[in-house]
Amino acid sequence: MEAVSPSATSWLHTSVGRKVVMAATGIFLMSFLVVHLAGNLLLLRSDGGAAFNAYAEFMSTNPLIRVLEILLFLGFVLHIYQGLYFIFRERAARPIRYSLNRAEANTNIFSRTMRLSAIVVLVFLIVHLRHFFVEHRLLGSPYTMYELCVAAFENPYYSAFYVLSMVFLAFHLAHGFYSSFQTLGLILNRRIERAVRWAGAAFAFVIPLGFAIIPLYFLLRTL
Amino acid sequence: MRFTLRIWRQKNAQAPGHFETYEVDGISPDASFLEMLDVLNERLIKEGKDPVAFDHDCREGICGSCGLFINGRAHGPLPNITTCRLYMRHFEDGSTITVEPFRAKPFPVIKDLVVDRSALDRIIQKGGYISVNAGSAPDANAIPIPKPVADRAFDYATCIGCGACVAACKNASAMLFTAAKVAHLALLPQGQPERRQRVRRMVQQMDAEGFGHCSNTGACAVECPAKIPLTAIAQLQREFIRAHLTPDPYLR
Amino acid sequence: MAETLTIPAPVRTADLSWREGEPILNNRCPSGDLEKRWTRHKDSLRLVAPHNKRKLEIVVVGAGLAGASAAATLGELGYRVKVFVYHNSPRRAHSIAAQGGINAAKNYRNDGDSIWRLFYDTIKGGDFRARESNVYRLAEVSVQIIDHCVAQGVPFAREYGGYLDTRSFGGAQLMRTFYARGQTGQQLLLGAYAALQRQVELGNAQVFYNHEVLDIVVEDGRARGIIVRNLITGELHRVAAHAVVLATGGYGNAYYLSTNAKMSNATAIWRAYKRGAYFGNPSFVQIHPTCIPQSGEYQSKLTLMSESLRNDGRVWVPRTPGDKRHPNDIPESERWYYLEEWYPSYGNLVPRDIASRAAKKVCDMGYGVGPTGRAVYLDFSDAIRRLGREVIYQRYGNLFEMYEEITGESPWETPMRIYPAVHYTMGGLWVDYNLMTNIEGLYAIGEANFSDHGANRLGASALMQGLADGYFILPYTIGDYLATQLFVKLSTDTSAFAQAEKETRARITKLLDIQGKYTVDEFHRNLGKILWDYCGLARNASGLRQAYEQIRVLRERFWKEVKVPGTGAEFNQVLEKALRVADFLELGELMIIDAYHREESCGCHLREEYQTEEGEPLRNDKDYAYVAAWEWRGENEPPALHKEPLTFEFVKPTIRSYK
Incomplete structure (x- = not known):
């Protein structure tokens, strides 16, 4: 077999390479979710937001965090870009669709709804960033982060939107978690597959639930 | 058993395709899906019509020739099986069955249900x-x-x-x-x-x-x-x- | 519903006639020590230098085990190879369906195997109707095949130590069969296919998909090319070559119901026959004992259950004819293990012809089981008890699943029902020791030639022969001929090509113009039934005469009453089938003549007139120890019979006993 000498980045242009990027950024973003959730749970401390504000202050000033923030932004951009590319590619690979396609017979609902869940989560992300990140960091809001949060979560519409988005995030994670490990070539036997699927289900349940508890807590407090 | 078949017909790679509907009757539940199509084709030939083209060869599930998209699934309603090893007993008597070719850009249709793989x-x-x-x-x-x-x-x-x-x-x-x-x-x-x-x-x-x-x-x-x-x-x-x-x- | 086609039994039957031709005295077999023949022969063959190989074009027709392995190896040697397949990929040939295994005289088991023993078993299994030189060579190269296939990455079964596993097979008392679960043919074919794809990538071979050969072009007694039809566009093409290799498999589909793939056909070898190539032993057809019985009229094919099942399965019928009890309700004492009783030393592992005939015999006697009474039980309950489900699953899991899918019954619970079915054709184009037909430059390999199996092939020997021909024999012998062709300029612009193309076109037009009222399959089913009834497991003179007459009528009616829709200038699967059946109809007549002329029983060929008192075949070595090579002498002319005498210098033909 004749050797092909690939350039250093040629792998990025293959479908498998793009998938690896998707998975790597996916895992990175999932790790961010864990950190983010840990911080958010400080909101539940009944200290009038002192701990949470300190945490927010640290996150917006620490130089290391600032670098990670740029990476995080890049991670989102790459993840979204590859996703859009795959949509384009999928269309091209099957120009004539089936008249009857019973995908529910061979796939689970989470993998079938990845695109929908991606769109909802993306919309959520934009609204979420506008509400907190842009407001606090770019527009220099006079309110503390804690105050911003409380105000937002006491709004039933915003909270409902937040909780609903978490359901979609759960869907996205339910497939995304397993898929990332599969793509990184880590699932080499059925035993690992079972373990990863189980861990993925737990992750997809616990993390969005953790996020959703916070607005619900504030909302219920107003009642 | 009797079935209503909705089958994709396409003259050649260039021609546009469409679905046509056929009725078949007197099918044994022990007949394979391809044998059911044989029965349909025998009739079409006798009626002077163009029989449905489909790929098949070994009819024992190993050559990989057959491949139909049946009722929304590759090789039909059962998992892990070829079309030739799919038997009519797995279909409901009197039901409508939709048959399409495998669809993908790299699999252009040659005729009807035959694609180039x-x-x-x-x-x-x-x-x-x-x-x-x-x-x-x-x-x-x-x-x-x-x-x-x-x-x-x-x-x-x-x-x-x-x-x-x-x-x-x-x-x-x-x-x-x-x-x-x-x-x-x-x-x-x-x-x-x-x-x-x-x-x-x-x-x-x-x-x-x-x-x-x-x-x-x-x-x-x-x-x-x-x-x-x-x-x-x-x-x-x-x-x-x-x-x-x-x-x-x-x-x- | 329109009336169905039936061919009534003829009122009168004519005697069958043929003409005695010159005997074949030169089959290019070397003489001297058996062990050194092939080596000495190889050393005496002419060679072609590497730079000249690039100038030589070889057409290979078919990409089964023999075709793909030959094409790949010829490509490795540097020849320009063009491969034509009627499939949509070279990986689909019916070799892929071979289940059981491949024999090789490796003696890894230390059970006393040797090249001699494999040679002896094969020649005895073939009932002493094959050439000693060829069979010895086959046994000799069997060893290399396993080496090569392992190097290709074929995942043969292994033992825990990491070394290759083997199992026993019919007709042998040794464990010399290498296997890859129940998919040995698939794995070996994919190995050869991959090797061919490598040559395609390297530019040494080209594979033409969806191209069917419809004629062989012969100029001045030499094969010069082929006429192929592009099955998608319907166009006819002329292809010139320095040598043509036919690897188109067997003609078992003449029987309509067989274990062959639906598209398997005889057209290429039949056309070669009509261009002058001799057809060897056309009536030698192997009927495989373990197939799933037919269940209805609509049935399009029969499915084989690997012979390896007889390793652990026990064949039986109820001791009372017509016993309608469920098999599990029949106590041990009322089960008749007829194979174990009749053939105690080989038991359930007797060769295929014997097992098949025994099944027919007990069914004829009324002991048959199942709804049609044409089936016997193959029972695994003992083996499951002895070895456990896990081991049986490892060995036959996929076969059990396949059986259950088709019949809806689980072999884990109830014994399988099996019955013999047409499976393989030992007959085929006559070839010399170099695998060349009597037409210079025309080669036939694999099942397409009349081969090394005599009157009966042993299990796991087809894969061995196909790969031996393709990897290790033809690549040497073809050079001997090609060395004389170096300066031949190829042209398709010759009268022979024009003539062949014209005739092919005329045949197609004629078929399309008939527009009768019966479908091709109706004719095919009728032909199959006639052949099965009179030229199947047992034959006799009056039956053969009747069959001959019926086939003649059937053929006449075919050319007047068949209906082929569509045109020749498009993808037309019915036309493809019609062309194949037209050739089967002619071949069927020759099979009958051959079966009729051979007034002895040998291997698969049981003439009811020639049996021992116990019903075993009675061979006649004095008059029939020869290969019957038939020559076509024109339409409506009786064929000529050329006898190639078989001499046995090293083995003594004995009465084949598996008792």
């Missing part, structure tokens, strides 16, 4: 082999291979090349097909020298043919008549990452 052969051409000439092999037992490894390699080597993985995949990806061959050869000691080149070249060809990407939905493995497991895809991913992102120890 040569793209799969071109993927194999890029490295789905071990470069050994006849006459140059050592004694067969000179290379012991642990039984579990040989068994796993066998599981991947049983691909019949029918293309159901592509047909079932929402992205029309040929990953399971390509991965089966990559995984088969990557596991064996004989496959080591070309391991890195093989995965690079085969993936490159897979993309060049216009197959979609893999999004790990697992539809392929559910429909695969050879029961190639999804671990094949993990193996390909691993091979790919190793080939591209880690230094090649054999390069000077």
Whole structure:
């Protein structure tokens, strides 16, 4: 077999390479979710937001965090870009669709709804960033982060939107978690597959639930 | 048994296609799906009509020729089976059955339900082999291979090349097909020298043919008549990452 | 519903006639020590230098085990190879369906195997109707095949130590059969296919998909090319070559119901026959004992259950004829293990012809089981008890699943029902020791030639022969001929090509113009039934005469009453089938003549007139120890019979006993 000498980045242009990027950024973003959730749970401390504000202050000033923030932004951009590319590619690979396609017979609902869940989560992300990140960091809001949060979560519409988005995030994670490990070539036997699927289900349940508890807590407090 | 068949008819690659409806009656529940189509075709011929073209050959599930998209699934309503091994007893008497060709850009329709699957052969051409000439092999037992490894390699080597993985995949990806061959050869000691080149070249060809990407939905493995497991895809991913992102120890 | 086609039994039957031709005295077999023949022969063959190989074009027709392995190896040697397949991929040939295994005299088991023993078993299994030189060579190269296939990455079954596993097979008392679960043919074919794809990538071979050969072009007694039809566009093409290799498999599909793939056909070898190539032993057809019985009229094919099942399965019928009890309710004492009783030393592992005939015999006697009474039980309960489900699953899991899928019954619970079915044709184009037909430059390999199996092939020997021909014999012998062709300039612009193309076109037009009222399949089913009834498991003179007459009528009516829709200038599967059946109809007549002329019983060929008192075949070595090579002498002319005497210098033909 004749050797092909690939350039250093040629792998990025293959479908498998793009998938690896998707998975790597996916895992990175999932790790961010864990950190983010840990911080958010400080909101539940009944200290009038002192701990949470300190945490927010640290996150917006620490130089290391600032670098990670740029990476995080890049991670989102790459993840979204590859996703859009795959949509384009999928269309091209099957120009004539089936008249009857019973995908529910061979796939689970989470993998079938990845695109929908991606769109909802993306919309959520934009609204979420506008509400907190842009407001606090770019527009220099006079309110503390804690105050911003409380105000937002006491709004039933915003909270409902937040909780609903978490359901979609759960869907996205339910497939995304397993898929990332599969793509990184880590699932080499059925035993690992079972373990990863189980861990993925737990992750997809616990993390969005953790996020959703916070607005619900504030909302219920107003009642 | 009787059925209403909604079948995709298309004169040739250029012509536009459409569905046509046929009634068949007196079908034995023990007839295979293809034998049911034989009955329809015999009648169409006698009526002076154009019979439905479909691919088939061995009719025992190993040659990989047959491939119909039946009622929304590759090779019909049962998992892990070929169309020729699908029996009419699995359909409800009096029901309507929709039959379409496997659809993917790299699988252009030749006529009716017959598609061109040569793209799969071109993927194999890029490295789905071990470069050994006849006459140059050592004694067969000179290379012991642990039984579990040989068994796993066998599981991947049983691909019949029918293309159901592509047909079932929402992205029309040929990953399971390509991965089966990559995984088969990557596991064996004989496959080591070309391991890195093989995965690079085969993936490159897979993309060049216009197959979609893999999004790990697992539809392929559910429909695969050879029961190639999804671990094949993990193996390909691993091979790919190793080939591209880690230094090649054999390069000077 | 329109009336169905039936061919009534003829009122009068004519005697069958043929003409005695010159005996074949030169089959190019070397003489001297058996062990050194092939080596000495190889050393005496002419060679072609590497730079000249690039100038030589070889056409290979078919990409099964023989075709793909030959094409790949010829490509490795540097020849320009063009491969034509009627499939949509070279990986689909019916070799892929071979289940059981491949024999090789490796003696890894230390059970006393040797090249001599494999040779002896094969020649005895073939009932002493094959050439000693060829069979010895086959046994000799069997060893290399396993080496090569392992190097290709074929995942043969292994033992825990990592070394190759083997199992026993019919007709042998040794364990010399290498296997890859129940998919040995698939794995070997994919190995050869991959090797061929490598040559395609390297530019040494080209594979033409969806191209069917419809004629062989012969100029001045030499094969010069082929006429192929592009099955998608319907166009005819002329292809010139320095040598033509036919690897188109057997003609078992003449029987309509067989274990062959639906498209398997005899057209290429039949056309070669009509261009002057001799056809060897056309009536030698192997009927495989373990197939799933037919269940209805609509049935399009029969499915084989690997012979390896007889390793652990026990064949029986109830001791009372017509016993309608469920098999599990029949106590041990009322089960008749007839194979074990009749053939105690080989038991359930007697050769295929014997097992098949025994099944027919007990069914004829009224002991048959199942709804049609044409089936016997193959029972695994003992083996499951002895070895456990896990081991049986490892060995036959996929076969059990396949059986259950087709019949809806689980072999884990109830014994399988099996019955013999047409499976393989030992007959085929006559070839010399170099695998060349009597037409210079025309080769036939694999099942397409009349081969090394005599009157009966042993299990796991077809894969061995196909790969032996393709990897290790033809690549040597073809050079001997090609060395004389170096300066031949190829042209398709000759009268022979024009003539062949014209005739092919005329045949197609004629078929399309008939527009009768019966479908091709109706004719095919009728032909199959006639052949099965009179030229199947047992034959006799009056039956053969009747069959001959019926086939003649059937053929006449075919050319007047068949209906082929569509045109020749498009993808037309019915037309493809019609062309194949037209050739089967002619071949059927020759099979009958051959079966009729051979007034002895040997191997698969049981003439009811020639049996021992116990009903075993009675061979007649004095008059029939020869290969019957038939020559076509024109339409409505009786064929000529050329006898190639078989001499046995090293083995003594004995009465084949598996008792």
